[in-house]
Amino acid sequence: MIKKILIANRGEIAIRVMRACREMGISSVAVYSEADQEALFAKYTDEAYCIGPPPATASYLNIRKLIEVAKASGADAIHPGYGFLAENPKFARACEEEGIKFIGPSSRVLELMGDKVTARREMMKAGVPVVPGTDECVAEFGEARDIAREIGYPVIIKPSGGGGGIGMTIVADEGELATALKSTQAIATTTFGLCDVYLEKYLSNPRHIEFQILGDSKGNAIHLGERECSIQRRHQKLIEESPSPAVTPAMRARMGKIAANAAKFVGYEGAGTMEFLFSGGRFYFLEVNARVQVEHPVTEMVTGVDIVKEQIRIASGLPLSLKQKEVRMNGSAIECRINAEDPLNDFVPSPGKLRNYHAPGGTGIRVDSGVYTGYTIPPFYDSMIAKLIVWGRDRHEAIIRMRRALYEYMIVGIKSNIPFHRAVMENPRFVKGELGTHFIETETTLMEDMKVVMEREKPLGEKLSRSFEERKKIAAIAAVAAVARMHRTG
Ligand code: MV4
Numbered sequence: 001m002i003k004k005i006l007i008a009n010r011g012e013i014a015i016r017v018m019r020a021c022r023e024m025g026i027s028s029v030a031v032y033s034e035a036d037q038e039a040l041f042a043k044y045t046d047e048a049y050c051i052g053p054p055p056a057t058a059s060y061l062n063i064r065k066l067i068e069v070a071k072a073s074g075a076d077a078i079h080p081g082y083g084f085l086a087e088n089p090k091f092a093r094a095c096e097e098e099g100i101k102f103i104g105p106s107s108r109v110l111e112l113m114g115d116k117v118t119a120r121r122e123m124m125k126a127g128v129p130v131v132p133g134t135d136e137c138v139a140e141f142g143e144a145r146d147i148a149r150e151i152g153y154p155v156i157i158k159p160s161g162g163g164g165g166i167g168m169t170i171v172a173d174e175g176e177l178a179t180a181l182k183s184t185q186a187i188a189t190t191t192f193g194l195c196d197v198y199l200e201k202y203l204s205n206p207r208h209i210e211f212q213i214l215g216d217s218k219g220n221a222i223h224l225g226e227r228e229c230s231i232q233r234r235h236q237k238l239i240e241e242s243p244s245p246a247v248t249p250a251m252r253a254r255m256g257k258i259a260a261n262a263a264k265f266v267g268y269e270g271a272g273t274m275e276f277l278f279s280g281g282r283f284y285f286l287e288v289n290a291r292v293q294v295e296h297p298v299t300e301m302v303t304g305v306d307i308v309k310e311q312i313r314i315a316s317g318l319p320l321s322l323k324q325k326e327v328r329m330n331g332s333a334i335e336c337r338i339n340a341e342d343p344l345n346d347f348v349p350s351p352g353k354l355r356n357y358h359a360p361g362g363t364g365i366r367v368d369s370g371v372y373t374g375y376t377i378p379p380f381y382d383s384m385i386a387k388l389i390v391w392g393r394d395r396h397e398a399i400i401r402m403r404r405a406l407y408e409y410m411i412v413g414i415k416s417n418i419p420f421h422r423a424v425m426e427n428p429r430f431v432k433g434e435l436g437t438h439f440i441e442t443e444t445t446l447m448e449d450m451k452v453v454m455e456r457e458k459p460l461g462e463k464l465s466r467s468f469e470e471r472k473k474i475a476a477i478a479a480v481a482a483v484a485r486m487h488r489t490g
Helices: 012-026 041-042 062-075 089-100 107-114 116-125 141-151 174-192 249-266 297-302 308-313 395-408 418-426 430-431 446-456 460-489
Strands: 004-007 028-032 048-051 077-079 155-159 169-171 199-200 207-215 220-233 236-242 270-279 282-289 332-339 357-358 365-369 383-393 410-412
Touching: 004 012, 004 062, 012 028, 012 041, 012 365, 012 383, 028 041, 028 062, 048 062, 062 089, 077 308, 089 107, 089 282, 107 116, 107 169, 107 249, 107 365, 116 282, 141 155, 141 174, 141 199, 169 174, 169 282, 174 199, 174 357, 207 249, 207 308, 220 249, 220 297, 236 297, 236 418, 249 270, 297 308, 297 332, 297 365, 297 383, 332 395, 332 418, 357 460, 383 395, 395 418, 395 460, 410 460, 418 430, 418 446
Parallel strands: 004 028, 004 077, 028 048
Antiparallel strands: 155 169, 155 199, 207 220, 207 270, 220 236, 236 332, 270 282, 332 383, 357 410, 365 383
16 A cells, blocks of 8 residues: 655645545655645645746656655655646656656656557447547648548647647638648647647537546546536536436436446556546547546536545555445536636736635535635636535526535635636526537626626625624734834833
8 A cells, every 4th residue: 555645736635635645644844836835735745845946847847856755755746736747658657767756657657648649549449439520640730631521621720749738720611721731730740749730520619527436456447427528618628517417317328338348458557537428429539638527526426435545545556445336416516717817807817915815615505626715826827716516406496506515615815716616607508508618708788797797796705704804904903003102101
């Protein structure tokens, strides 16, 4: 069994992993940049080491430094969280070579899944339905033209080294193809250092639905149902839920089995996600996310499975703690990503000091966060400061509970996207479960709705912070008066 884990990450996910460590009797080692000295995760841990200056390239992405700290601290495993080095085959290989257990799939599987063309081919071999498109990367205009004619326009050109939507180009007709191919290859080269691109049929406004999978070192693989993540903006997910309102139990059983079998087929070890587009009642494989994801808590809330604990068990060589027939989905969970950004001003980042912070609580609420009152959010990393997750017996109860939790949330000193979430929770199409990846663009009233919702009912935090600020002012005046009195009386 693993005894000590170095967490090669920051913020809420570092704390999420440390919480699992505490419950399992495993000690944790934090690494932090100079900008994260005062961050909650750097205090929560048993041991902490500064690994360099604020830019991630100088700290959280420094493979040699991370390995050095792991060895010096006697950690026998590294948990990479999400982002940073989580899916980096070079990092996994460095761990493998140094005899440190990388908590995630092998470097071979990370390599296979990191190249999107290879991943597509592997999934086709495993019997997973993929979007119609190429099974090799396309280099020449002639190949692209022939394939596009075969599958029909519109098509989408994607960088093979990419993922998550960066550098993709939608092509409406053959007239646009040559330019689009050239520019996507150029972006692919500059962004991912690999000019390889591939072509797919473009699906308009599909749902984004993903299956959570777990595979152990004994060759077992199960699925924990799906999450729907259709509410996104510029490839950033904002709201996720489980189960998807569009998936029936029969569809879940069928696709889940396909996803788990595919995991077995590639020798997948650890927690992972298979992403699909869902359109016209059909699933089309997109990519594998070979890590624990931001939105994993919604699956934990409906299945009761602790995904991070399973990751650690799997990395320790233990079998999965449950069988597929023991997985039960109960009720409905929704997650809102709480970001330090201004939704009324094109969602620009809003770092700075949290003058006051109080998270919601009560029945069915979970908050995963890495901040506290008085903490200053640094400008160097992503703007997510918390995840608000609610559970309800059904989707309706979960929505009502989310509205209640958003009312309770107090964030003073910086702007947050809470007004956006309040508007979505009131949106008739959201409430009906009519979702799609273009939801935010097509719901054109959302921006106005935010102001209306905030006016109609002031959040609890505003009432609280007004009296809090008053008390602080009175306390300051009293202190000055006391000093003055002291001077008078000598
Ligand atoms: C697509 C697609 C439509 N058809 N693939 C975006 C995230 C990444 N994981 C995959 N993405 C998409 N892939 C096919 N075949 C639509 C998206 C997509 C998208 C693409 C370009 C610009 C904005 C987008 C927003 C949501 C989804």
